[in-house]
Amino acid sequence: MQRSNPLGFRTFVANLGIKDGTRDFSVVASEVPCAAAGVFTRSRFAGPSVLLSREHLGDGSVRAVVTVSKNANVATGERGREDAAEVVALAAELVGCAPEEIAIGSTGVIGRRYPMDVMRAGIGKVEPAPEPDFQAVAEAIMTTDTHPKLVRATIGGATLVGVAKGVGMIEPDMATLLTYYFTDARIPAPVLDAMFRRVMDRTFNCVSVDTDTSTSDSAVILANGLAGEVDLAEFEEALHTVALDLTKQVAKDGEGATKLIEVLVDRARDEAQARTVAKAIVNSPLVKTAVHGGDPNWGRVAMAVGKCKDETDIDPDRVEIRFGSLTVYPADAPDLDALTAVMSADEVLIHVSLNTGHAQARVWGCDLSDGYVRINADYTT
């Protein structure tokens, strides 16, 4: 029978009472040292959790990932940095490793200190699950996600499990995309690091729910090697599949979102140009509202392409715009019924060919609904 969990990992999940009665603390810990890699937000307001995790992953090895939800511990100054270090120390004690072997993620309100009293009282008492429970971890890291996000894969004799939470910087007062990967495959740290960056760059770095960047985005992978070596190409393929699945789940679960938008820009000068144009389209409020309304309004896509001012080799007379497989520009009389059908689907593909070269990029996002506005406007701190 196929194992559903990677070997040698324990999971800890609890409610410490950080904000309410829901699960707000989780740890995934390996019984043995792991090769590890991480990718983090580039925000100038990156919080202590991001700074500590970056530091601890510097040598390509951590054994555990701790997540605090309901409080991001961001913009809390020197005391916030001390709090983060203390939480890491408490977690290290809990799992029996050195603080330097811990990566920490934190998500929730910005600008408030952790309630250290309840955390000091609670963390030491948290029990590991009798059997590793990654589903419970996926739930414990959620903030306003509507469902937990977990995907599994097997590569030869090894198992990979990935979890994710958050929807960009779209939640009322929350601020984080967290995604973690745990495997028992044996992969040298430098190889894992390069592979992880390649995969994150093509998946989570291509999702955009709104244009706002979190102060706490963190992506971490741990490989403890207990299942031995695997085919690296096969593993990277599986990692990409798992990460892309989670990426789409995140985009689809965007606050107020009703549709997944996939933007493919091809025949571009280079991948950078393709991505610039694709992000301009997927982030355009007018494109997002048009998709929400099921409106095949390709003029807004042309506008979004046009606003990439510095891509001076883009010639409007050579650009092609399609919704799904239907060409709308250039086109004299697009079939409105067919278009409306494409626009009414749960997943809408916007396909633009720039004809400036042969590179391409794909990005994912969601529509902009009044639900987004209501959630983010009516919420009061």
Add this chain to the structure above:
Amino acid sequence: MQRSNPLGFRTFVANLGIKDGTRDFSVVASEVPCAAAGVFTRSRFAGPSVLLSREHLGDGSVRAVVTVSKNANVATGERGREDAAEVVALAAELVGCAPEEIAIGSTGVIGRRYPMDVMRAGIGKVEPAPEPDFQAVAEAIMTTDTHPKLVRATIGGATLVGVAKGVGMIEPDMATLLTYYFTDARIPAPVLDAMFRRVMDRTFNCVSVDTDTSTSDSAVILANGLAGEVDLAEFEEALHTVALDLTKQVAKDGEGATKLIEVLVDRARDEAQARTVAKAIVNSPLVKTAVHGGDPNWGRVAMAVGKCKDETDIDPDRVEIRFGSLTVYPADAPDLDALTAVMSADEVLIHVSLNTGHAQARVWGCDLSDGYVRINADYTT
């Protein structure tokens, strides 16, 4: 008595039936040649109107500005360029000047050709107003603006009148910010050009309703010199005042907008840094929705500052954030009642000090409401 209109201009306003029965065609023409300057969209999808106006203003002189509303004539290919040239020729005949002396602005649906039959039949029949009627011009260039935008000023013996329409790229399927200035002051073309660019850069280039850039934005000034010379510093001051007033009217009239947001970023390394951060704040959907909801959620402002990733000299520990005059970061216990009062006002000032230098920038925008989404999602082409 103070003249309300500059000397030597005629105005023509009509409905040609381009889309409906509302005014859709206007011309402001000088009886004598004018020094002129223009600033236009940098969109790669800039329409034929923008391309023609840029060309005709190349020598620093046009005599008339023609505006077609309800159809932007953008992404219409070679035939669209021929149509624009023909409309300019018809307008030149109407006012009695050469086509090269005409600047043209066009706003409305993207991707549809002008209805040339009605335009050929109608333009020649348009009569000038017995007295110049700039109010009628301000109305004729509107698309979904809720009110015409016109401001006047006098500089010594000269008069300046400015009009504007549009709210960035925020209208359902419309795409244009148009703003025109007419004066009888005598100002040499090169001086006028430099002055106009300075003023536009500090006013209309600092307004942002959403992040979408129009394919047709055009700003043009005509100075026919009939009132003789004026103090240039005084004129620039007046031009700035008029343009800033129109800028704020445009921001406030944003689709679905209920509040004007002014963002002041000071103590910055240089003006470019100040503007980058200010635009990140004023364009953040989460900041815009927070302002809409009257929520003093400064964490979202910190997030927006933080997402200026490349401004590596910004140190979160040195940044100060204020709503109005109330410091919220760093601050242990901001006065929530006072904050709520500031956030509930019609105009909200977000003031950020970066403490990286001594430069500053101011930008203007509006809140994001469900009205914006409804207007842009429910509309169907």
